[in-house]
Amino acid sequence: MIDIRVLGSGREVGRSAILIDTGTEKLLFDYGIEVQDMGVPKMPPLNLDGVFISHAHLDHSGLAPQLYAAGYEGRTFMTSATRDISYELLKDSLHVQKKKGIRPHFLPAHINVMEENTKIIENGEGVSIGKSKISLESSGHIPGSSQTILETKNDKLLYTADIKFIDTQLMSGAHTEFDDVKTIISESTYSYTDHPDRKSLEDRLREIAQETLYNNGILLLPAFAVGRTQELLLILSDLGFPIVMDGMGIEITEKILMHPDSIRDADKLASAFSEAGKARRDSQRASVLQEPCIIITTSGMMNGGPISYYMKHLHKRKDCAIVQTGFQVEGTVGRVFKDTGRYVTNGLDVNSHMKYDFLDFSAHTDRSHLIEFYKKLNPENIVLVHGDHAEDFAAELREEHGFNASAPANGEKINV
Ligand SMILES: [Zn+2]
Ligand SMILES: [Zn+2]
Incomplete structure (x- = not known):
């Protein structure tokens, strides 16, 4: 059994933050900020066993240094490209916060503390934390972007983060060869429409x-x-x-x-x-x-x-x-x-x-490709996040495709 608690990005795009409790390990997948109005997710407990940042976009990485400002002392995992790009964006975001007259959520020093505590895992690699194994695979969204896969004795969970399945000029499409995934936590930014060719x-x-x-x-x-x-x-x-x-x-x-x-x-x-x-x-x-x-x-x-x-x-x-x-x-x-x-x-x-x-050159996948992906993996549970239409899409996945799909609100906990 795994507890999933959506701290941010529940029924909204922005401030991704998902707390996972396997019963033995507490993990945080992403800790982002709402880029336009600087909204923050709910605070996780600080006795985390690891933080995993899926990619450099600030709606996924933007508040990770705040965890260290608040007293978190553990490790943060990400690919090396995500590390290098996110530090540029984090530094820039401090300037923007200052310009907007917002009290900064962390100091430049906290970006450095995070850097010291960052452990690199590239896509295709994994790490063991207690009884859990966590690995990363490409999500095809931006350079360095990952999907996060959690395996415990009885469960396998996949967090897509932001995902693009087709090849673009810059990126190869996401990795899609997964076996026995029991639960998918999926972005749903474009669950309501398809992109033009x-x-x-x-x-x-x-x-x-x-x-x-x-x-x-x-x-x-x-x-x-x-x-x-x-x-x-x-x-x-x-x-x-x-x-x-x-x-x-x-x-x-x-x-x-x-x-x-x-x-x-x-x-x-x-x-x-x-x-x-x-x-x-x-x-x-x-x-x-x-x-x-x-x-x-x-x-x-x-x-x-x-x-x-x-x-x-x-x-x-x-x-x-x-x-x-x-x-x-x-x-x-x-x-x-x-x-x-x-x-x-x-x-x-x-x-x-x-x-x-x-011209809609989106780096996110669309409705048809999401449904195709779920059908291919055929999981027991689908948890939708990162979308303004997540609830409607969940209802459709339940009623028309027979999936056990849900779209939790921020703060809500789901047991899978
Ligand atoms: Zn993104
Ligand atoms: Zn995003």
């Missing part, structure tokens, strides 16, 4: 790039630093157009290239990255705007970062285009832009005259 999305993006640059315009791509920046770079790199990168995506790409096994084709990314221009200062940005080019820059939801500079200078230009390629959370500058075409930030409120498109 990936290949046609890529073709459409290349078309927009060609149309824009042949017209002497600039194509502006706001992109998340981890995963999306590199994916867009790979999709567009062989068109022969000048590409300029700006913002945190540059440092993150360097980190990713230090872990060539975490991606599909490190040589291709390395050469696309070395060919791309890098803008770091406003003087460089000003000269980037002189010629037709593709600009890939943070932040992905347009809330800050160098995208502000480019929007200020490009919003009036009808010959330029902007394409959003990722989910825009309610309340962000990017969401307002998507819904209204207005760019509203820092005292600026302007209508954009640039051509606009939204």
Whole structure:
């Protein structure tokens, strides 16, 4: 018997935190923060036997240093790529917390304490803690991302974390060869819909790039630093157009290239990255705007970062285009832009005259692939987390597919 207590990400996307009690070991899978409003999960007991971080995104890793601030003294396990990328994001998140005027949840010193207590397990490897064996397998979501597998004498539990089954330009699809899984704790971000065909999305993006640059315009791509920046770079790199990168995506790409096994084709990314221009200062940005080019820059939801500079200078230009390629959370500058075409930030409120498109290059799987995965593994129990529609999906899995599926609320405990 295993107790699963959802501390965060119950019926919501954000602040993943799942407490597992095997009867002999207490383990914590992820400890994330709600990125937009900085919401925190419930606090776990601090006598944990181990913390496992599935990937670097802050909704999974963002509060792990707080455990050490609160007095946790044990180990945190993750892949080496997750370690290197998450430390960049954690440091950046402290700046953001400061900027938003929020009392920081931990200090830079706690990131260091976590680093000292981090034990690396790569995907395909495992560790024994007491009577439990925990291993990691790739989840195909971003470089370094893992699924976590827990085995005890009588039970086998799989936590998908964020998962993508198909190959993308950057990532190979998730590992799916599992035997005898009794319980799946599954993300359900896109349980309500299917994504458009990936290949046609890529073709459409290349078309927009060609149309824009042949017209002497600039194509502006706001992109998340981890995963999306590199994916867009790979999709567009062989068109022969000048590409300029700006913002945190540059440092993150360097980190990713230090872990060539975490991606599909490190040589291709390395050469696309070395060919791309890098803008770091406003003087460089000003000269980037002189010629037709593709600009890939943070932040992905347009809330800050160098995208502000480019929007200020490009919003009036009808010959330029902007394409959003990722989910825009309610309340962000990017969401307002998507819904209204207005760019509203820092005292600026302007209508954009640039051509606009939204292309859904999600790093999460979708509804059909989730159902296919459950049917393949045929577990006794499915526990849905990390989705705004988790309850509806659980009902559907019970009624139409005969699974014992549930979608616990935060704080709720399930015994499997
Ligand atoms: Zn993620
Ligand atoms: Zn997530």
